Amino acid sequence: MELLGTLRTINRGVAALIGVMLLLCAAFVLLDIVFRQLGSSFGGTDEISGYVMAIATSWGMAYTMLELGHVRIDLLRSRAAPVGRCLFDLFSMTVLSATVVLIAYKCWPVLERSINNNSTANTPLETPLVLVQAPWFAGWLWFAVMACLTTLIALRMILKGEFSQSEAIIGAFGEVETLK
Amino acid sequence: MITYVAVGLLALLSMSIPVGIVLFLLGFGIDWFFSSFPLIRGLGNMVWSASNSATLIAIPFFVLLGEILVRSGVATRTYAALDRWVSWLPGGLVHANVATATMFSATSGSSVATAATVATVAMPQAEKLGYDPKLFSGAIAAGGTLGIMIPPSINLIVYGFLTQTSIPQLFLAGLIPGIGLALAFIVMVAIICTIKPHLGGERRVFPLADMMRALVHLLPIILLFTMIIGSIYNGWATPTEAAAVGVAGAFVIAGAFGGLSFKMLTESIYGTVKITSMIMLVVIGASFLNFTLASAGLGQELDAFLSGLGLSPLGFILVVVVMYIVLGFFIETLSLMVVTIPIIVPLVIEQGYDPIWFGILMIVLIEMALITPPVGLNLYVVQGARQSGSMSEVMLGALPFAIVMLLMAFALIAFPQIALFLPQALN
Amino acid sequence: ENLAVVGSWSGLPLHIEYEAPFWGETLPAASGGDLTIELTTHNQMGLGLGDIYPLLGQGVYDVAMTVADYAVADAPELEGLDVPLIALSAEEARAMVDAARPMVADIYHDRFNSHVLAIAPYPPQVVFCNAEIAGLDDLQGLKVRASGRMTAKLLEALGAEGVNVSFSEVPGALQKGVVDCAVTGAGSGYSAGWWEVSTHLMPLPLGGWDPVVTAMNLDKWNGLSSEMQELIQTQITTEFEDPAWATAQNALVNDIACLTGNGDCPAGESRSMILVEASDADFAKAREILVGEVLPEWAERAGGDWAERWNASVGQVVGVTIN
Numbered sequence: 001m002e003l004l005g006t007l008r009t010i011n012r013g014v015a016a017l018i019g020v021m022l023l024l025c026a027a028f029v030l031l032d033i034v035f036r037q038l039g040s041s042f043g044g045t046d047e048i049s050g051y052v053m054a055i056a057t058s059w060g061m062a063y064t065m066l067e068l069g070h071v072r073i074d075l076l077r078s079r080a081a082p083v084g085r086c087l088f089d090l091f092s093m094t095v096l097s098a099t100v101v102l103i104a105y106k107c108w109p110v111l112e113r114s115i116n117n118n119s120t121a122n123t124p125l126e127t128p129l130v131l132v133q134a135p136w137f138a139g140w141l142w143f144a145v146m147a148c149l150t151t152l153i154a155l156r157m158i159l160k161g162e163f164s165q166s167e168a169i170i171g172a173f174g175e176v177e178t179l180k
Numbered sequence: 181m182i183t184y185v186a187v188g189l190l191a192l193l194s195m196s197i198p199v200g201i202v203l204f205l206l207g208f209g210i211d212w213f214f215s216s217f218p219l220i221r222g223l224g225n226m227v228w229s230a231s232n233s234a235t236l237i238a239i240p241f242f243v244l245l246g247e248i249l250v251r252s253g254v255a256t257r258t259y260a261a262l263d264r265w266v267s268w269l270p271g272g273l274v275h276a277n278v279a280t281a282t283m284f285s286a287t288s289g290s291s292v293a294t295a296a297t298v299a300t301v302a303m304p305q306a307e308k309l310g311y312d313p314k315l316f317s318g319a320i321a322a323g324g325t326l327g328i329m330i331p332p333s334i335n336l337i338v339y340g341f342l343t344q345t346s347i348p349q350l351f352l353a354g355l356i357p358g359i360g361l362a363l364a365f366i367v368m369v370a371i372i373c374t375i376k377p378h379l380g381g382e383r384r385v386f387p388l389a390d391m392m393r394a395l396v397h398l399l400p401i402i403l404l405f406t407m408i409i410g411s412i413y414n415g416w417a418t419p420t421e422a423a424a425v426g427v428a429g430a431f432v433i434a435g436a437f438g439g440l441s442f443k444m445l446t447e448s449i450y451g452t453v454k455i456t457s458m459i460m461l462v463v464i465g466a467s468f469l470n471f472t473l474a475s476a477g478l479g480q481e482l483d484a485f486l487s488g489l490g491l492s493p494l495g496f497i498l499v500v501v502v503m504y505i506v507l508g509f510f511i512e513t514l515s516l517m518v519v520t521i522p523i524i525v526p527l528v529i530e531q532g533y534d535p536i537w538f539g540i541l542m543i544v545l546i547e548m549a550l551i552t553p554p555v556g557l558n559l560y561v562v563q564g565a566r567q568s569g570s571m572s573e574v575m576l577g578a579l580p581f582a583i584v585m586l587l588m589a590f591a592l593i594a595f596p597q598i599a600l601f602l603p604q605a606l607n
Numbered sequence: 608e609n610l611a612v613v614g615s616w617s618g619l620p621l622h623i624e625y626e627a628p629f630w631g632e633t634l635p636a637a638s639g640g641d642l643t644i645e646l647t648t649h650n651q652m653g654l655g656l657g658d659i660y661p662l663l664g665q666g667v668y669d670v671a672m673t674v675a676d677y678a679v680a681d682a683p684e685l686e687g688l689d690v691p692l693i694a695l696s697a698e699e700a701r702a703m704v705d706a707a708r709p710m711v712a713d714i715y716h717d718r719f720n721s722h723v724l725a726i727a728p729y730p731p732q733v734v735f736c737n738a739e740i741a742g743l744d745d746l747q748g749l750k751v752r753a754s755g756r757m758t759a760k761l762l763e764a765l766g767a768e769g770v771n772v773s774f775s776e777v778p779g780a781l782q783k784g785v786v787d788c789a790v791t792g793a794g795s796g797y798s799a800g801w802w803e804v805s806t807h808l809m810p811l812p813l814g815g816w817d818p819v820v821t822a823m824n825l826d827k828w829n830g831l832s833s834e835m836q837e838l839i840q841t842q843i844t845t846e847f848e849d850p851a852w853a854t855a856q857n858a859l860v861n862d863i864a865c866l867t868g869n870g871d872c873p874a875g876e877s878r879s880m881i882l883v884e885a886s887d888a889d890f891a892k893a894r895e896i897l898v899g900e901v902l903p904e905w906a907e908r909a910g911g912d913w914a915e916r917w918n919a920s921v922g923q924v925v926g927v928t929i930n
């Protein structure tokens with residue numbers, strides 16, 4: 001599937017960006033430690049770390065889903081025939097998609113409140129919460145869209161009888177190469 | 181309510197729905213059936229505040245640290261070196277898994293990160309050398325749990341935060357029980373493999389000179405441990421910030437002892453993002469479930485139950501142990517700590533127990549929860565690093581280790597000094 | 608009528624001694640069985656501190672109580688309820704809170720869709736230092752762990768440097784010099800063993816009094832009969848708010864005695880921290896910075912006519928005017 005390949009490529013890019021953000025955050029914390037030894041400090045490193053974590057988490061979800069990284073118990077599934085396995089997978093993906101759509105929908109009021117109240121963090125930095133909650137919310141929205149698209153792609157494959165291909169995109173094991 | 185959660189969990193998990201999603205679904209169910217309030221309106225806030233956490237960022241940092249050590253070859257050489265020292269024991273390479281996990285525990289604050297690191301290095305060996313996958317992978321899952329007992333430890337930071345006890349003292353208190361557990365694992369594996377030799381692999385004896393030469397390869401990990409723990413005890417970094425020190429240290433060590441390349445860096449990043457998101461979906465789902473459980477009155481149920489028993493201090497602690505074992509089957513460990521600490525710890529202190537000691541006892545029980553099915557993050561991580569075989573093998577293989585942990589919990593109750601000796605001696 | 612009540616920190620005296628008995632026994636008994644209460648606390652629910660009142664407003668529970676300061680992300684004007692250094696005794700703090708009450712009621716009504724029932728004190732937030740200090744002026748150049756935005760701003764204006772450390776990491780941080788001083792309640796500092804790792808205690812309310820606001824979801828409140836409203840309001844004022852304030856001053860005196868060894872310590876063994884009294888000159892200077900820099904900054908953050916309202920109420924009582 002071309003579309004699926006594109007989604008994977010885009011999400012690998014997203015994952016790389018998250019990695020860069022995490023590395024920058026580590027460097028920032030480290031600099032603060034060094035500066036503190038020299039008698040000054042940026043202050044607020046833990047506040048910023050929290051934002052980085054929230055954003056990294058929401059944007060990483062879709063990548064992990066496409067790499068089959070979200071852990072599932074496959075005691076029953078693994079005993080089923082290929083068609084049965086695909087039905088397990090499809091059911092699981094449908095439930096996941098519905099749940100994530102609901103999560104993204106319920107994350108919106110959090111951002112909405114910050115927009116309406118012009119909320120700023122209760123810290124000396126006074127970070128406008130919109131700046132950090134908007135990308136966080138976008139990450140969950142992204143996850144919801146990716147989940148729905150992947151489910152539809154898999155559904156089409158299953159309807160066409162391409163069970164092993166469907167298993168490759170929504171099955172229970174991750175890509176072998178990422179583990180080596 | 182507990183029954184509903186247990187049954188619902190088993191049913192949904194067996195449908196092979198992702199674990200994190202199952203926890204959300206159970207939370208929706210609690211909201212629907214057990215609460216007269218629209219708890220779902222709190223969903224977005226819980227998702228935000230569960231992930232907006234400066235403590236949790238230690239998880240990707242520790243995972244990244246492990247990934248860098250693995251992909252630069254440092255971890256592989258550590259594993260090989262420890263193999264030379266312990267593989268003469270009945271069980272062979274299984275001991276190297278425990279020993280490597282113990283060493284990495286000293287550089288990682290997260291059990292999941294430790295298990296992921298060791299699993300990535302060790303799993304290919306098992307398949308190559310024809311080990312029984314159960315005991316082999318169980319040893320990794322269980323050894324990995326030492327990540328939160330041997331300092332540094334994210335869970336001890338959380339415990340210290342919630343109970344207002346000193347984190348450096350908790351770290352000191354975890355050292356002896358952590359090493360004790362590692363030794364107990366090794367003894368247990370040796371006994372099992374003496375009785376049933378086919379479970380272990382080939383016993384291999386290396387010449388002494390070989391063993392001595394191998395020691396060099398332990399140096400990087402010892403250096404890294406010194407950097408992380410040194411930065412905490414010298415007052416340069418808070419225990420949470422030490423995770424960032426660890427990442428920097430891993431880069432330096434990979435550069436000095438292994439290899440740094442653009443390719444390994446990107447692969448480390450992909451691995452980190454994947455494991456972190458996997459853990460975080462479970463953590464966020466668990467915190468939402470916890471929110472609904474607490475709103476529906478789980479706290480009062482527990483409180484009323486425990487204070488209604490009218491037990492002696494010893495009886496009380498034993499009930500608490502049983503309770504953690506049962507809850508540990510079903511509840512993810514960080515949430516388990518967050519739900520129970522505000523209820524349990526005041527009662528425990530009221531009974532005359534030391535909060536530092538109880539912190540260590542709780543960590544042993546939390547370690548158990550990490551390797552008991554159906555919800556056991558370390559089992560999932562090890563299974564994720566395998567390329568074949570069923571989850572149940574890892575679960576079975578981890579079972580004997582869970583029994584050793586239970587024995588350690590009893591030992592701590594009988595001899596509190598196992599935990600308290602170091603912090604008292606150095607104070 | 609059933610009420611879901613979310614209490615403040617379960618481990619602190621305010622919850623144990625006042626909230627839990629009031630909601631658990633006093634109020635249900637006074638209602639003659641018309642009210643049943645489900646009581647939990649925000650830390651047991653794992654709520655984010657900033658989420659407590661917004662979720663109250665959405666009706667996720669009926670009643671919530673926590674430190675007003677936790678909600679200032681959504682309502683910067685609320686910072687005016689707890690200004691550091693202007694109330695030195697519990698009596699003055701209560702007068703300040705009473706003066707601010709109409710403002711607080713409006714803020715909760717408009718921002719959090721809820722009705723304010725009571726405002727009770729946490730112990731005043733005083734300064735623990737592991738460094739020789741003789742007064743406020745000596746905080747200059749020191750690394751100080753503060754809680755709350757206005758305190759942090761004041762410390763910065765005093766020339767100190769704010770460092771973020773979580774409560775439980777403070778002892779280690781003090782001992783190792785990651786921070787030189789830290790601000791918290793005298794009682795919390797005593798029970799968490801901060802006296803082990805710090806030498807000097809300055810019992811100035813540099814962190815304010817951390818007032819804890821009890822509020823009820825507005826729709827729930829409006830849905831109650833007027834008799835029930837009156838019952839709840841009278842009971843909470845006389846059986847919760849008044850007693851909590853009545854012991855606040857004694858608690859401060861006792862806690863300081865426990866930490867310094869000057870006087871009796873009912874809580875246990877007394878310790879021997881050095882008591883640092885801020886000189887009048889020091890104090891005047893800090894007040895000047897507060898009035899000249901910190902409060903005007905707040906007035907700007909809060910916007911609207913909040914500064915004028917504050918001047919006309921709290922300012923009148925404590926003798927401070929924001930220009």
Ligand code: NA
Pocket residue numbers: 284285286287288289290326327328329330331332333
């Ligand atoms: Na560790």
Ligand code: NA
Pocket residue numbers: 508509510511548549550551552553554555556557
């Ligand atoms: Na478990």
